[in-house]
Every structure is written in C-alpha cells, then in structure tokens.
Amino acid sequence: MTLIVRGYKTELKLNNAQRTACLKHAGTSRYAYNWGLRRYQEERAAGRKAPTAMSLHKELNALKQGELSWMYEVSKAAPQESLRDLEHAFKHFWKRCAKKQQGRWRGKLGYPRFKSKKRGIGSFRLTGAIHVGEDWVQLPRLGKLRLKERGYLPTTGVHILSATVSERAGRWYVSLQVEEEHAEAAIALGETIGIDLGIKALATLSDGRVFGNPKALGSHLKQLRRLSRQHARKQLGSKNRQKAARKLARLHAHIANLRQDTVHQVTALIVAKTKPDQQRPTCIVLEDLQVSSMVKNRNLSRAIADVGFAEFRRQLEYKAQQAGSLVYTVSQWEPSSKTCSWCGWIDEDLTLSDRLFHCEACGSVIDRDRNASINLALKAAG
Structure with a gap:
C-alpha cells in the first residue's frame, strides 16, 4: 500500500446566507494576500529582511484588535493560508530569478500580483475540523454545506488535509485535499501505444483509434464574440453590465469544462485502468511538445491553445502511474510524421498540409497522424 495525496472537487448547493459567508x-x-504583498514590498524597500508568513500572520492578528475587527467573522484559517500562498509565491519567484541568471529559465518570472476583485471573487482554503457526509461537507465557521453530487467525496478511510472553496461563473465549488492509501498497481502487460496529438484529431493512436477534437473554443467563438461585444457596450457600473459579465463568464466556464471533460474521457480510455493487465498498455509514447514555441505560429496559435496538450500529458502521466503503465516521451525533433512506419524512408518535403504519407521507397500510403503514432510506438520498442 502506498500513501498518495489526491484532490476531490465537486459543486456546492448554497443558500443565500451560506453564499454571503463564502463571499466574506x-x-x-484576498485582503490578507494584498496586505501581505504590500508589507513585503515595504520591508524590501526599507532594506530589511523579507517577512515570513508566520510573522505577517502575527502582525495581522494584532490589527484584528482594532481596525480589522471584521476579520473575526470568518475562520482564522482563511487569511493564514492566504499568507502562506504569498510566501510560496515569492519563494518560487526568487527560484525562477536564480534560474534566469543561470540561463536555465525562459519566459515570465511570475512576480506575485495584486488580487483585484474585478478578476474574480477568488477562493479560500480552510484547515482544521472538516467532516464529510454522503451529500454534505462541514467546514469551520461555515457549518454543513449541501453538495450537488451525492456520494462523490470520500467519507471514510482518508485523512483530510484541507478544503478549498472557490467560485466560478456564479457557481461555488469545494475541493478536498486528502491522503489515502492505494494498493500498488499491477504491471500492465498490454501492447505499447503511440499517441500523436493534433488539432484536427485530439489523439491518433497506433492501434487505429482516433479521438476527435471538440474544438471547445472554436465551436463557441461566434457566441463568445457576440457576448463580449454586448458586455463592452454596457455602461460601466450598471446592472446590465453585471448581467452581461455573468453571461460571458458562464460561457467561458462552459468552454473550459468541455475541454476538461474531453481530456479526462480520452486519457481514461487510453489508460484503461479498470481493464485486465493484458489489456492495459505497457508503455504509452508521446512527443515532448513545446507548446510555448508552437503557439508562435499566428495561423495555428488559437487552435493549439484550444486543445490543451499540457493538460492531456499531465492527466495521462498520473493515470498511467495508477494503472501500472509507463509514459515515455520522444523529442519533438524526431521526424515521426516524415518517416515511413514500414521501411523507414524519410520524406523531407512533407508539409503540414499533406494529410497522407506516400512512401516512395515501399509505396505504402497511410494517414500521416497514424503513421506518426506507429513510429512513436516503434521508438519505445526499439
């Protein structure tokens, strides 16, 4: 048995009083995070040592006796965990700065930003006495909150570390971080599978299966533009602008959920966790795609970002580990699409618009994505 940390997220069914408490x-x-960020900047500007989350929390507790007495209405864990998040954010920022100086980091450094209410209500994390039932969860200072989904959250056999309550497009969610024991997965004994990720088809497998791309953003782009125009035309601060913002947020959430659901279903079907050992793939082979470089193509950047390659790989890796399969990555410079999977001849003139691979050496004709997936599977076997 191994002890793993896992998250369970589900939607809450709140009444008006509970919704108000969550907003508080x-x-x-959010206030504690912004206050801590300001204090951090003041200390650094004065040439003093950067404050820790614990020192900031003690200082904040002293302020509760006076001007911040309204903080007694909420759980003490909410600002405390927020200050810990700020401390972790600065630690990661300085690590990235050090790597940047050594030439080992490319991209933004991610300096912690001020949290504005305009960018969303946000979330808060609670620790302490957290209890779970079939259709409810009990949190400190919030009491019992009803769940929209029954029987999803684990009620026994786990150790609950924390609960994060978040809001998105008018809906409230709770995510439990738990420690639970899992039996060691039996080693998968099935065939090796190569996966070629793409835009037209989300994933093309070497065994012949093809999973389509729902194009979550592309299929809703016209509606998204219309709602964005309606929101922009409303008067600032008006009720109609708030209504338009809610409609736009719901559509963005729907697009994200559609993309996430598709990736979850496809990765679960590939890993086949519930099937016998002989039907689960021994090894799954992917290309090590550099999405940050791929999106520089102006003609394909939106379609590439709409697929979610990084999320696909993340889910595939942890699900494969739980199913006893290995995930092997091949360099993105490997000519998997240009190489014939039968004889090994390489077509240097193959372009993105060529959807079929014609081998001039052996005469085989095959779909380029299927050809690439077979080559990836052969790469692991070799």
Whole structure:
C-alpha cells in the first residue's frame, strides 16, 4: 500500500446566507494576500529582511484588535493560508530569478500580483475540523454545506488535509485535499501505444483509434464574440453590465469544462485502468511538445491553445502511474510524421498540409497522424 495525496472537487448547493459567508471568507483571503504583498514590498524597500508568513500572520492578528475587527467573522484559517500562498509565491519567484541568471529559465518570472476583485471573487482554503457526509461537507465557521453530487467525496478511510472553496461563473465549488492509501498497481502487460496529438484529431493512436477534437473554443467563438461585444457596450457600473459579465463568464466556464471533460474521457480510455493487465498498455509514447514555441505560429496559435496538450500529458502521466503503465516521451525533433512506419524512408518535403504519407521507397500510403503514432510506438520498442 502506498500513501498518495489526491484532490476531490465537486459543486456546492448554497443558500443565500451560506453564499454571503463564502463571499466574506473569499474577501478576507484576498485582503490578507494584498496586505501581505504590500508589507513585503515595504520591508524590501526599507532594506530589511523579507517577512515570513508566520510573522505577517502575527502582525495581522494584532490589527484584528482594532481596525480589522471584521476579520473575526470568518475562520482564522482563511487569511493564514492566504499568507502562506504569498510566501510560496515569492519563494518560487526568487527560484525562477536564480534560474534566469543561470540561463536555465525562459519566459515570465511570475512576480506575485495584486488580487483585484474585478478578476474574480477568488477562493479560500480552510484547515482544521472538516467532516464529510454522503451529500454534505462541514467546514469551520461555515457549518454543513449541501453538495450537488451525492456520494462523490470520500467519507471514510482518508485523512483530510484541507478544503478549498472557490467560485466560478456564479457557481461555488469545494475541493478536498486528502491522503489515502492505494494498493500498488499491477504491471500492465498490454501492447505499447503511440499517441500523436493534433488539432484536427485530439489523439491518433497506433492501434487505429482516433479521438476527435471538440474544438471547445472554436465551436463557441461566434457566441463568445457576440457576448463580449454586448458586455463592452454596457455602461460601466450598471446592472446590465453585471448581467452581461455573468453571461460571458458562464460561457467561458462552459468552454473550459468541455475541454476538461474531453481530456479526462480520452486519457481514461487510453489508460484503461479498470481493464485486465493484458489489456492495459505497457508503455504509452508521446512527443515532448513545446507548446510555448508552437503557439508562435499566428495561423495555428488559437487552435493549439484550444486543445490543451499540457493538460492531456499531465492527466495521462498520473493515470498511467495508477494503472501500472509507463509514459515515455520522444523529442519533438524526431521526424515521426516524415518517416515511413514500414521501411523507414524519410520524406523531407512533407508539409503540414499533406494529410497522407506516400512512401516512395515501399509505396505504402497511410494517414500521416497514424503513421506518426506507429513510429512513436516503434521508438519505445526499439
């Protein structure tokens, strides 16, 4: 048995009083983060040592006796965990700065930003006495909150570390971080599978299966543009602008959920966790795609970002580990699409617009994505 940390996220069914309490907790968490960021900057500007999360929390507790007495209405864990998040954010920022100086980091450094209410209500994390039932979860200072999904959250056999409550497009969610024991997965004994990720088809497998791309953003782009125009035309600060913002947020959430659901279903079917050992793939082979470089193509950047290659790989890796399969990555410079999977001849003139691979050496004709997936599978076997 191995001890793993896992997250369970589900939607809450709140009444008006509970929604108000959650808004207070989220606001307090956001205020504590912004206050801590300001204090951090003041200390650094004065040439003093950067404050820790614990020192900031002690200072914040002293302020509760006076001007911040309203913080007693919420759980003490909300601002405390927010200050810990700020401390971790600065630690990661300085690590990236050090790597940047050594030439080992490319991209943004990610300096912690001020949390504005305009960018969303946000979330808050709670620790302490957290209890779970079939259709409810009990959180500190919030009491019992009803769940929209029954029987999803684990009620026994786990150790609950924390609960994060978040809001998105008018809906509230709770995510539990738990420690639970899992039996060691039996080693998968099935065939090796190569996966070629793409835009037209989300994933083309070497065994012949093809999973389509729902194009979550592309299929809703016209509607998204219309709602964006409606929101921009409303008067600032008006009720109609708030209504338009809610409609736009719901559409963005729907697009994200559609993309996430598709990736979850496809990765689960590939890993086949519930099938016998002989039917689960021994090894899964992917290309090590550099999405940050791929999106520089102006003609394909939106379509590439709409697929979610990084999320696909992340889910595939942890699901394969739980199913006893290996995930092997091949360099993105490997000519998997240009190489014949039968004889090994390489077509140097193959372009992105060529959807069929014609081998001039052996005469085989095959779909280029299927050809690439077979080559990836052969790469692991070799």
